[in-house]
Amino acid sequence: MPRDGSARAGVAQLRASEAGALGTGPPSSAPEAAASARVLTFAGAALAAVYVPGGGPGTETLRLVEAAGCATPEHGLPERLVLTGDSPAAHAFRTGRPLWLKPAALASFSEGGPASPSAGVSLGALPLAAAGTRLGCLVVTGTAADGFDAEQQRFLARYADAVAGLLQAGDPGPAPPRLLGPALRSLGVGSFVLMPESGLIEADETLLQLVGILPHTFDGKAATLLAHALPEDMPGLMTVLEPSTEASGVRELEFRVRCPGGEMRWLSLRYRALGSTGDRPDRVLGVVTATSVLPRSSDDVSRIQWLTAALDDATTVADVSRVVVTALREPLGADRIALAELQDERLTVTVLDPPDPAAWPEAWRADWRSDWPDPAVAALPTLQAALRDGHVGLWPAGTALEPGLAGVGPGGLAVLPLPAKGRAVGVCLIGWNQPHAFAPDERTLLTATAALVGQAVKRAHAHDAEQELATMLQRSLLPRRLPExxxxxxxxxxxxxxxxxxxxxxxxxxxxxxxxxxxxxxxxxxxxxxGAATIMGQMRTAVRAxxxxxxxxxxxxxxxxxxxxxxxxxxxxxxxxxxxxxxxxxxxxxxxxxxxxxxxxxxxxxxxxxxxxxxxxxxxxxxxxxxxxxxxxxxxxxxxxxxxxxxxxxxxxxxxxxxxxxxxxxxxxxxxxxxxxxxxxxxxxxxxxxxxxxxxxDGMKTRPIRAGWAVWRLPDAVMHARRFTARTLRRWNVEEVADAVLLVVSELVTNALVHTQGPVHVDLVLRGDRVRVSVNDSSPRAPAKPVIVDWESTGGRGLMLVEALSESFGSVPVASGKQVWSEIVVPHREPSGTDPGLPADRGGPP
CATH class of the missing domain: 3.60.40.10 (PPM-type phosphatase domain)
Structure with missing residues (x-):
């Protein structure tokens, strides 16, 4: 019958999968029915059933369309229920409110309960609705005499919402789509059965996805799953791999895994040992869920542990800000979170959540910069006092605050100074729209949170400064721009x-x-x-020199x-x-x-x-x-x-x-x-x-024309250099600059002969509209122009003439000494048919 057939199938598949895990080969991924049964077991449910409206006018009923779990016959449910009847499902459907019934309360309903109820059977009926439309009812039965606890009720409520969403998207006709298994998968809840003796584990696809393993690559070994966990979380996970028969009941722990993309994911694990042979349980049954933030029901120690680990991975101030928003807004039910650093008596805001300016006080918008506001501390006396005293401030609804804070938390405002090394490095604001009742231990939790965040902000600020310094150092050691x-x-x-x-x-x-x-x-x-950057800078400078x-x-x-x-x-x-x-x-x-x-x-x-x-x-x-x-x-x-x-x-x-x-x-x-x-x-x-x-x-579009002359140290050496230059300029058809070029050659060759020893060489280059004169000598000392010039001084006047005649002029060291050069612009002239590219003179006296 539909009321217990699916449940029995789930039991059979679960037992078959466990038997497979006991074999020698690696288990395959868990069947959907077995995985659903395991998850429902940890939710306190032996059976989950979906009822949808059916029947004609006057005979409206709720008909059972799907059931899942590992229920025994006494948990079976009727196939049809009358909408107007006295059943928990019909009552929840009509009122739109869930029912949580312990065994005694369940007995007061004349119909709609298990076919063979026992003293330990409880029941939950949750209406299924979406967009104001009643779609059906989810009924769950449990084995706990004290009914479903608050955590289980919250999970089953989320489960009902997921089923309703699928039900709305599908067609609940004669053959409606499967709902219970896909709804569990959408919640991101994975399950497993571990065989401690062999170390083999049967894990469903959801668990493998949470850990970051492709299902077709999983070898069925628990060690493969554990390899993805962070090393510091391994001691806790070893208690799951090597459980003790003395450990009874459900146990919980949280651990972290490193995903293939490098990011860290927090997972929550609940497990219990089943059966025993000797000093070790036969198997361990467990479920795993992703916990991007700890639920509000988690104890303060677990929340602080999560925050500590998350802040440890936050390297920049922006990372710290994101962690703070994740850790505080949802768990505390807050409507606004603001985090700001204290710099020079001003608050440099690093994150606002929500980021919309309309969600924040009007006084903040006047100081709004490119990204966030930058208010002065003096304009916010409440924050100024909190930063001075260093104590967390909790302001309930109705407290009169300055205009700069009045709109942050009309239902309640928490001001958290962020301490680090004896002083406040920033402040965190948490605001609620609706009246928020501060719990007695909430101040302690927020104080601990503020201390962790303050240290993280200090560390991240130092990291940001270090990276900025490193960037500046790197940029200063590399070329600012490349030459044309x-x-x-x-x-x-x-x-x-x-x-x-x-x-x-x-x-x-x-x-x-x-x-x-x-x-x-x-x-x-x-x-x-x-150190490497320093050596790099020295090597680059040396190679260039x-x-x-x-x-x-x-x-x-x-x-x-x-x-x-x-x-x-x-x-x-x-x-x-x-x-x-x-x-x-x-x-x-x-x-x-x-x-x-x-x-x-x-x-x-x-x-x-x-x-x-x-x-x-x-x-x-x-x-x-x-x-x-x-x-x-x-x-x-x-x-x-x-x-x-x-x-x-x-x-x-x-x-x-x-x-x-x-x-x-x-x-x-x-x-x-x-x-x-x-x-x-x-x-x-x-x-x-x-x-x-x-x-x-690309190759040079204008190929230069060259000529060179080796100057011999003779009394008339300068005359020969001038003759060589004149012949070359005539051959190049640039005689209009001959006077200037000849004067430059005379002065530079004379300086080289008088002030240096060794060979002297003159090079002439015509490129486009410029003639370049270069004189090489064996002295590394650059030519010096006179500091004071008067009518009696004679030395250095030649260099001043050269500089005045040249478009550009300079001196560079070369391997054999130095090179003094001058460039002179050739006036624009009509193209000539002569070819200036004749063989260059090789030097020596004519």
Whole structure:
């Protein structure tokens, strides 16, 4: 019969599943009927039944459409009930109010109870309604003589709401959809049967989802479930795995699991031991529910434990604020929660719940900033007094408060100063709209909560300040902007690690050595800490200095290596250095323990450039760093990366390089910035910091024309240099600037011959509308202009003339000494048919 057939089926399936768990193979996931029976058992119900209206006019009845549980025959219920009859279900349906009947009260109803009632059977009848429509009635029978306790009643009320929702969405016709099992699943209640002797466990799909295990991957072992729990919660869970026969009745505990996405979830476990053989129970029956917040019925110790653990995972002030709202608003039934830090006698609000300005006092809106208000403490005397005294203030409904607080809690207001290290670091406001009766022990609970939150705010504020400092440090050590290049475009990206101090040892740099030469460098100092960042800054500065001096790539890297060895640090660094001739498209690579560069060719193919490697920097002062030459075609993309982009705990290096190479080949090179973003992909949880440097080589649109002259130290050396310059300017058809250029050459060559020893060399370059004159000598000392100029002084006047005639003028150190240069603008002229690109003079006397 329907009144007990489903229940007996549930018993059979439950026993069959338990028998399967006793076998040698891993149990399968629990059947729905068995899982429902286990959950209902912990709700104090032996049977749950759904009645819906049926029958024609004048014969309205409630008919039984579904039952679930593990009821014995004495708990069976009638198949039909008359709506106007004297049954608990009909009474609950007509009145719309639930009935909770103990055995004595149940006996007063003439119908609608169990077919064979016993002295220990109780009953609950809960009306099913949705959107004002009566849909039926949920009837549950229990075995406890004292009926259903308050916690069980609350759960069964939620169960009835879930059944009503499904009933409204479905069609309660002759074959209505299943309700009881899906309703339990929607409540997020999982169940299990554990066999302590074998360690095998039968868990339903809901429990596996709560723990974060895919049902088809579960092997049926309790240890697999326990592996997802936090280590500090293991001692409590071991009492479930190894129960004692002396432990009787239902036992409860709460524990945490780490979900696959990394977030933490709180779970509540209720279990009891069944049967015994020797000193160990035969099996353990239990249910598990998710507890994002502890129910109000939980004891204060459990609530404080939950808050302590949740705040321990909160690293920022924003995280602390979210935890406070979760921990206080729902359990206390509050309508408003505000949390603010105290900074310079002003309250910096970190969270308002709800965030709508209309929900807060008018006085707050005047101080509303971009996100939250920023009121002064002096404008709120109640808060000022609470912060001064450091005591929790509870203000019942009707208390006269200043306008700034009157609208926060018209039904009651709690003011919680947040103490930390002897002073208040902030305040938390909790407000109710309806009159709130403060319980005698509520002040104690709120005081303990305030102390925990205050310490968390202090710790989170220090963390935020530390991260801000780390960000500023990292930004100060990396280039603010990359130079504009003639013949190419360079872009870079840097992402800090998302664990620990967000500052690391990855660095990059783009160094414009001249108009047609550029150096690219990327490196990684071991670790991501302040020490690694410091070494990184020193190495970047050293590499830049050596490069600007004009050293070839192998010498630059060798000098940087010797510098790091001399620092006597335990850290080492890897580096990839590339010097690119923008005019010819040739690259010289040096790789010191770093990843090989990647290259995307104009045809869309990508490859890993085979660059001969060497030891990382800082390992050996005598290490050699060979150079590898590679030719680039216009349209080539060159990518230098650090290992944080291509390697992780779940991503082998080879796979990461292959993935990045594939992404580089598929990218559109017309926008290097977008290419860089695509290579980074979804950053997610990064284990290491990431640096990425991209260069698109386009080739120089205007190729420079060059000529050079080696100055011999003869009495008429300056005359020969002037003749060489004049011939060159005539050949280039830029004689209109001859006077200025010849004067610059005369002064710079004279200074070099008079004030230095060794070779002197003159270089002339015509690029577009500019003539560049460069004079190299062997002295590292920069030329000095006179500090005081009067009619008697003679020294230094030449440099002042050069500076006056030049569009730009300067001096840079080079490997063999220094280079003094001047640029002179050529006036606009009509294009000439002559070809100035004739072979350049090689120097020497004519």
């Amino acid at each position: 290049l003639s013949g190419g475009t360079a872009v870079a990206r840097y992402l800090p690690a998302r664990r620990g101090l967000q500052v690391g040892g990855d660095w990059y740099d783009v160094i414009a050595l001249s108009d047609d030469r550029v150096a690219l460098v990327i490196g990684d100092v071991q670790g991501h800490s302040a 050596y490069a600007v001096e004009g050293h070839p790539p192998d010498v630059v890297v060798s000098h940087a290596n010797r510098l790091l060895v001399g620092m006597e640090t335990d850290l080492f660094a890897t580096c990839c250095y590339a010097e690119l001739d923008m005019e010819e498209g040739n690259v010289l690579f040096v790789r010191a323990g770093h990843l090989s560069p990647l290259m995307r060719h104009p045809d869309g193919s990508a490859e890993e450039v085979r660059v001969e490697g060497a030891l990382p920097l800082g390992v050996s002062a005598d290490a050699e760093f060979p150079m590898t030459s590679v030719a680039l075609a216009p349209g080539t993309l060159l990518a230098l990366v650090t290992d944080g982009l291509v390697e992780a705990a779940d991503l082998p290096l080879d796979n990461g390089m292959q993935r990045t190479r594939t992404a580089l080949a598929a990218a559109d090179p017309s926008d290097p910035g977008r290419v860089a973003d695509e290579l980074l992909g979804d950053a997610g949880r990064r284990e290491d910091d990431v640096a990425l440097l991209l260069l698109r080589y």
